[in-house]
Amino acid sequence: MASPGILILGAYLALMLLIGIITSRYQKTTDDFWVAGRRFGPVVLAVAIVASIAHGGTMLSGVGFTALLGAITVNNLSFALGFLIVVVFLARKLRALGGYTLPDYLGERFDSRFLRGFGALVVIISATVYLIGQTRAMGFIIQGMTGLTLEQSILLGATIFILYVALGGLLAVVWTNIAQFIMMYAGLALLYITLYGKIGGWAAMATKVEQVAPGWTSITGVGWAPMALISWYVVWIVAYFTRVEFVTKLYAARDPKVARYTIPIACALILLFFTPIIYFGGAARILVWSQVTSPDKAFPILINSALGPMGAAFAFAGLAAAAMSTTDSLLHQSGAGIAHDIIRKCLFEPNKVKKSEEFYVRVSRVTILGVGIIAVIGALYTSEIILKLVSYAVAMLGASFGPAMVFGLSWKRVSKIATGVSVVGGFVITAIWSIMTIYGVTWAKIVHPVIPGIIFSTIAIVVLSLILPTNISEKTLNRFF
Amino acid sequence: MGLLGFPLYSSLALFIVPIVIVLVQVWYVWKKSGEDEEFFREEGVI
Numbered sequence: 001m002a003s004p005g006i007l008i009l010g011a012y013l014a015l016m017l018l019i020g021i022i023t024s025r026y027q028k029t030t031d032d033f034w035v036a037g038r039r040f041g042p043v044v045l046a047v048a049i050v051a052s053i054a055h056g057g058t059m060l061s062g063v064g065f066t067a068l069l070g071a072i073t074v075n076n077l078s079f080a081l082g083f084l085i086v087v088v089f090l091a092r093k094l095r096a097l098g099g100y101t102l103p104d105y106l107g108e109r110f111d112s113r114f115l116r117g118f119g120a121l122v123v124i125i126s127a128t129v130y131l132i133g134q135t136r137a138m139g140f141i142i143q144g145m146t147g148l149t150l151e152q153s154i155l156l157g158a159t160i161f162i163l164y165v166a167l168g169g170l171l172a173v174v175w176t177n178i179a180q181f182i183m184m185y186a187g188l189a190l191l192y193i194t195l196y197g198k199i200g201g202w203a204a205m206a207t208k209v210e211q212v213a214p215g216w217t218s219i220t221g222v223g224w225a226p227m228a229l230i231s232w233y234v235v236w237i238v239a240y241f242t243r244v245e246f247v248t249k250l251y252a253a254r255d256p257k258v259a260r261y262t263i264p265i266a267c268a269l270i271l272l273f274f275t276p277i278i279y280f281g282g283a284a285r286i287l288v289w290s291q292v293t294s295p296d297k298a299f300p301i302l303i304n305s306a307l308g309p310m311g312a313a314f315a316f317a318g319l320a321a322a323a324m325s326t327t328d329s330l331l332h333q334s335g336a337g338i339a340h341d342i343i344r345k346c347l348f349e350p351n352k353v354k355k356s357e358e359f360y361v362r363v364s365r366v367t368i369l370g371v372g373i374i375a376v377i378g379a380l381y382t383s384e385i386i387l388k389l390v391s392y393a394v395a396m397l398g399a400s401f402g403p404a405m406v407f408g409l410s411w412k413r414v415s416k417i418a419t420g421v422s423v424v425g426g427f428v429i430t431a432i433w434s435i436m437t438i439y440g441v442t443w444a445k446i447v448h449p450v451i452p453g454i455i456f457s458t459i460a461i462v463v464l465s466l467i468l469p470t471n472i473s474e475k476t477l478n479r480f481f
Numbered sequence: 482m483g484l485l486g487f488p489l490y491s492s493l494a495l496f497i498v499p500i501v502i503v504l505v506q507v508w509y510v511w512k513k514s515g516e517d518e519e520f521f522r523e524e525g526v527i
Contacts, residue, residue, distance in 0.1 A: 071487065071491060071495060072491060072494060072495070074495065076494075076495055076496070076499040077494050077495075077498055077499050077502075079499070080498070080499040080500075080502035080503060080506075081502060083502075083503075083506065084502055084505065084506055084509075087506045087509055087510060088509060092513075201485075202485035202486055202487075203485055203486030204486070205486070206485065206486030206487055207486055217486070217487045217488060217491055218488055218490075218491060219488065219490040219491050219494060257514065260510050260513070261510055263506060263510075264503055264506040264507045264510060267502075267503050267506060268503050271499055271500070271503065275495075275496070278495065
């Protein structure tokens with residue numbers, strides 16, 4: 001007889017594939033494929049944004065590092081501030097632009113094919129590296145549920161998400177995200193109710209965890225250095241308003257007002273997702289910490305110790321859903337970077353190569369399949385360096401694009417050359433600093449790579465824009481101001 | 482004096498300030514909704 005894990009996972013994967021097949025019928029144009037015809041309202045969009053942000057790694061490492069380092073590890077504050085930046089500076093104008101990808105914004109706002117092409121390369125590299133890491137994490141979760149080997153687990157999960165993204169584009173991503181969101185929150189609710197019965201409420205958890213780990217509830221947690229804590233919060237503020245899948249979902253809003261309405265709803269849902277992680281971290285520290293050999297194992301051990309086989313299978317399915325909800329969005333974005341930004345906007349259209357919408361939908365699907373296969377190969381045979389780079393992939397995006405997005409949408413005087421120096425310099429500095437950190441250069445480890453990267457890209461865009469002419473046509477500026 | 486058994490500064494960072502920022506977002510969206518409608522009708526976006 002099949003185990004509860006196999007049964008629940010099988011039903012979940014079948015549902016995802018069904019959504020892919022149904023949504024494939026609606027893919028007639030690239031507008032359908034990349035932004036689902038821009039038909040979403042605020043609640044659907046908010047749920048899809050939360051599902052793609054809250055990935056399996058967030059839950060595994062979130063609970064593990066909260067247990068290890070203290071409640072302050074949870075970054076509610078960073079999310080709230082990052083989303084505030086999106087509400088004030090980005091949401092309305094990005095949606096009004098009506099693009100498909102983040103490089104679309106760079107190309108259109110700064111009249112620059114170079115910025116579009118470079119932006120697309122950064123997105124493709126960082127999203128693919130991140131996708132490889134997330135595909136591997138998904139494989140570990142499926143392995144834990146089913147008893148399959150890691151290789152079989154990666155192949156099973158990846159085949160499903162590659163198929164439904166290639167078939168249904170963003171429409172499939174959003175509807176599977178909604179199903180994944182329901183599974184994630186149901187799994188969290190089940191675990192929370194069970195642990196509440198064992199430990200008691202928040203105050204009881206706080207009292208008990210302080211007895212086993214003094215300082216756990218304090219503002220510096222257990223062993224955080226102030227600079228490391230500040231770096232952590234800066235990383236997540238910057239990382240979350242420059243997430244590529246986030247930008248695309250804003251483009252898919254029904255209109256610019258909907259894009260703006262979506263953000264507070266998404267932010268409130270994110271806080272509802274992250275706040276229980278504080279409780280689970282405390283619970284792991286109280287109940288199972290002696291069995292935990294590495295922080296990433298804390299959450300699975302907590303689930304297995306608190307829930308029976310069926311309940312644990314249900315909670316692990318929520319974790320698998322969280323992992324897949326991010327991998328599908330990243331695959332969609334890597335594909336868009338190649339098919340839309342590089343092939344269509346940088347190669348075909350500037351050279352007057354005319355192709356039909358059906359052709360571009362076919363190219364999009366083939367690209368998704370190609371990137372998906374690369375991600376699977378990467379996840380199966382990845383080197384240690386790739387896995388280490390994953391944790392810096394969002395930092396590279398943030399340092400590269402953050403100032404170009406905030407200043408570009410709020411300051412008319414921003415210069416094209418200044419933006420180029422900011423985007424390229426932010427990426428290069430963060431990438432080099434990340435590699436030095438990985439290879440153990442002592443002085444590089446003092447701050448997170450995003451800090452030097454974002455300082456450079458901010459100073460470059462501000463100072464050079466004050467000195468240099470904008471070099472952007474009035475017609476383009478009038479679209480944004 | 483904090484919240485849910487947590488000290489004051491942790492309560493502020495983990496619970497109170499994030500909720501206040503969400504409320505600020507709601508207020509900002511509400512405040513701008515009239516301006517948005519006018520702007521986008523002029524631009525023909527909606």
